[in-house]
Each structure stands twice: as structure tokens, then as C-alpha cells.
Amino acid sequence: MRTYLLRHVQVLIASVGQLSRTPGSTLMSVGVIGITLALPSLLYLLLVNAEKVGNAWHPGTHISLFLDLGVDAERAQSLLERLRRREETQQVRMISADRALQEFKELSGFGEALDALPHNPLPTLLVVTPERAFEHPDELQRLVSEFGALPGVELAQLDMEWVQRFHVTLRLARRAALVLSVLLALAVLLTVSNTIRLAILNRRDEIEIIQLFGGTDRFIQRPFLYSGMLQGFFGAGTAILLIVACLQVLRSPIRQLADLYGSVFQIAGLRVHEALALVAIGIGLGWLASRWSVRRHLHRMFPSAEPYSPTKAGTFAHISTLRHRVLKLRRSDKRRNR
């Protein structure tokens, strides 16, 4: 067990050495990974903050319950008490029919005309402010239909246009962020697998010799896997630095803006577990890309290792010998040009 671990540590150190021997392409690859991981992360933070801002600044959602005309003040009061006891409600206010009429008179200017009515045509109104936790559109819709079915309630109405729009926009942005993340993950895969491909071609002769002396694909693969994971690791580290730098740049203008609105809004940064997740994603992508790249190239470089099959040999072998010759020519060309 100890020698096994020791061997892995040796391979890891060897991979670091190998990466540092080609600093140009390593830095390039780490940089590209850093940027591609930072972009969706920043978008994610933007959404988190947008949600925070939205929740902090939106005017508050109300459900208006219009009671039946026949409901008297006493029954209205007991209904109000019942609603207040529910966990979904934060606050319940009553606007009596008389007060409603009073307000209407003042606001509408129909004062004298309304005096002529034989009785008050307006219902008693209960205004429910739901708890924050129940502000999701689906949740609100459920409350509305539930309250609407209570005895004595004529109609339950939600002014939720704003809420709905906000949430739909957020959902859309989240979907877009997801698509973007997948695309950028693909970019990371391609970047790493290309660096690994170059590393494999550089070490072609060495791989061939290792194979000739009984090295398994797994053995050959190991340093490349480490190399891929290291690139992912350093890429994720670069991404975290980029994100922290971006947030630092944005922090003071956002504070000024918040001050202008008299708000105590605090920008949400990258939390520790999110940073760790980013590192894990980086390492995972690096591992996946290098595995994919090594498998592909090992099989392509040494096709003759497969048991002979006449159909395969007929169709592909010509192409592979041709490829081989072209590569050989190119290499000897290079040597001559040096």
C-alpha cells in the first residue's frame, strides 16, 4: 500500500516536472481553463446577487381577499385571526367596507353621488402579506386558490405580475447560464485534450518503448491523467483569483449604488464550498479530457496491437500506414531543417 502511494506521488511529481518543461503551452492551457471556468461562475454570482437585490427591493407581494357582502365585521375579524395563525402569512390587514368607501370617496371625487346609494356596495377587504419563504409563484398560486375557497371569501386576487416577471427572467437567465456552462466545459475539455495530445506526440518514442517492455495502457495513461488533473486544478485556481479580482473591482461602485438607495445590500461573494466545487469541477474536467485524449491516441498510434481482422486491415490499415509515412516524412523534414 505504501509503495503504491509512493509510486503515485512519484508520478504526480513527474507530471509537475513535465508540465513545467513546456511552460508556454501549460500556462496557455491553465489560462484558458481559468477564464472558461470564471465566466459561468461570475454569471452564477450575478444571478445570486440579482435574486438578492430583487428580494430586498421588490415592493412586497399581497393577496387581496374580497369578502362576501353578507359577511359582518365580527366574522371578518375571526377570519382575520385564522389567517394570521397560518405559517404562510407574515401579516394580515383588514380594510373594512366603511373605510374602503371612505377612501374611495376621497380618491374618486364621486363623494356626493355615492352618498345617494342605499347601502355600501364595497366588500370588506383582507390584505395578506405572505412569508418570504412562500413567495415563489407556484406557492403563491396555491395560497390564492386555497384562500379563495375559504367560506366567506368571494374572491382572492394576487398582484403578482412583478413577481412573476422577475422569477421568469431569473429562470431564463439560469437556463442560459447552464447552457453557457456546458459549452464552456466543452471548451475546457478540448483545451486540455489538445495539450495532452501534444504531450503524447512529444513522448511518442518513450510510450512506444514502455509498451515494448510490458507497460500497460493504464501505466502509460497515469502521468497524462495527473497532468490533466493538474491543469484543471491550476485552471480552477486561476478562475477563483479572477472571480475574486472581479468582485473586488465591482464592490465599491455597488456599495455606492446601495447607499444611494439607502439599502444595506452586501454583494454575495464566492463561498468556500463553491470555490471547492469549482476546483473539483476543474480537476474532473482535466481528468476526463486527458483520459479521452490518451485512449484515443494510444489506439491510433499503435493499431497493430489489435488482433488481426481482415475487414479492419483492409479498410483502415492502408490509411494508417499512409499516416505513418506522412508523419515520418514530416519528422525527417523537421530534422533536416534544424
Next chain:
Amino acid sequence: MIRFSQVSKRYPNGHEALKRISFTLEREQMAFLVGHSGAGKSTLLRLVTLIERSTHGQIVVNNKNLTKLRRRQIPFFRRQVGVIFQDHKLLHDRTVFDNVALPLVVAGVGHRELGRRVRAALDKVGLLGKERLYPITLSGGEQQRVGIARAVVNRPPLVLADEPTGNLDAELSDEIMDLFHQFNQYGVTVMIATHERRHIQRLGKRVIELKNGELMSAGDQN
């Protein structure tokens, strides 16, 4: 140790390098594989080490039927066969020690055992003092001996060499052949491709002769 039955090898370009070859090399035997340049000697050795696959017939090496061996099993098979190449195939960015240690490293041999066996192999070929050097600083004969040490460091029961003395002068060449002879006396099965008849007369071993891909004579069967 090696049994060929009606083996042919046709390269993808259509060239038939070996035609219906049948012979048997018993355990602990030593044989020279001779023939003009292009006769198919290297091809035959490449079939035995599975660098190439035969296109017809059956090859059994060390009780393994090579025609049925899958890619995954090849590395483990190769650890049983020591191979020496004419162009050495050494890693020039590794020391002599690391080059010789390679077969042990890929087989996962422990650190202490590895050092012991590498030094033993280097001792056998007379390079014990040069383990820290890089191959490029060695002479052609010394490089070839590094290759030989690497081939035998695993103590394989079978050793194959493809023109191991091709670029060496007569004296060095004799030394190298004597090394192989010595391995054979320790019980290792040895097959050496060469076009130098001199060694055959000197050592008096079995001769397997190829001509244009055909077997001319398989020599003495014991």
C-alpha cells in the same frame, strides 16, 4: 518455447513478408535466424513480440497462443520476453540506470529489489560503473549492452535480438555474442537474427534460414 505453424505475414501494403513458416524452438535452445536483408527476419521477431500480428497460421510462445491474445494481455506477455533492437531504442533523456530499470518499473517492482536487479544486470554486461551516465555519452557497443541489460533485467525465459551486432566491429561483436551464449548456458532460450555467418561457425548453434520470406532450412531440431 516458440512454435510457428504455417505462419504468414502480409503487410497492409500487400507485401507478403513471411510465407507459411513452420518451425519449433525448444526451451533452453539457442538459434540464429539468418537470411539476406529483406528476407523477413525482423518481421518474424516482430510477430513473436506482438509488435505485428500474423495474418495467417498459429504462433505459440511460452505456452501462449499469440493469435488469440487480446490487446489487454499483451503487456503481461511481453514481460516474459526480453527484446534487443538493432537501433537500441534507448531513452536518451534517462540515465543508464533508469533505462535498464524500465521493465521493472512498469511491472511495479519495489524500490530496493529494483536497485539490486538493475545493478546485477549491469554487472553482467560489464557496465556497473556507468549507471549514472546518459546513453548518448556511451559508445555504440556500450549502448547495445545497456539494451541487453534492459532485456534481461526481468530474467525472462526467452530473449530475442534483432541484429544486435549490426554496427559493431568484429571484437565487440564477438563479446556481445558471447554474452548471449552465456545467458543460454544459464537456461535462457535465445534467438538472434543476424547476417554474420562468422558467429554461427564460432558458436556452432542451430540456424534457421529465411529467403524472400520463405523458410529455407529450420536446422537441427534439438
